[in-house]
Amino acid sequence: MILRFVVVPAIPTETGSVRSGTRFYCETAPIGFNIYDNEEKLRLKTDYQTRAEAESACLELNQERLQSMLSECESMPTL
Template identity: 75%
Template structure:
């Protein structure tokens, strides 16, 4: 089973450009890590500075999703 949330590197932000002769080079800065939602096929907006923090949040979200799914599948017992 593929987990719903996974850790992915964040998209670098452009910090400017430099010129070398006739070419321009874009400077980028890494900004950390995002979580990717495999169900909705999109990145979550929150950015984490370290992979460890992102993995902790990812694990928590996947556990919550799993608990929600399991509670929906379990039969409901009516107690008088």
């Protein structure tokens, strides 16, 4: 089973550029980790500084999703 939410490295942000001869090089700063929603195919807006924080939040989101799916199954009428 594929989990709905997973931890991914965040996209670095541009902090400026440096010129070296005729080329410009972008300077970036790492900003931590994001949570990716496999169902919606997008990154959640929240940024986490450490992977441990992101994994903890991801685990909570996946557990909430599982609980809602189980409660939906229990509320369905049986034939």
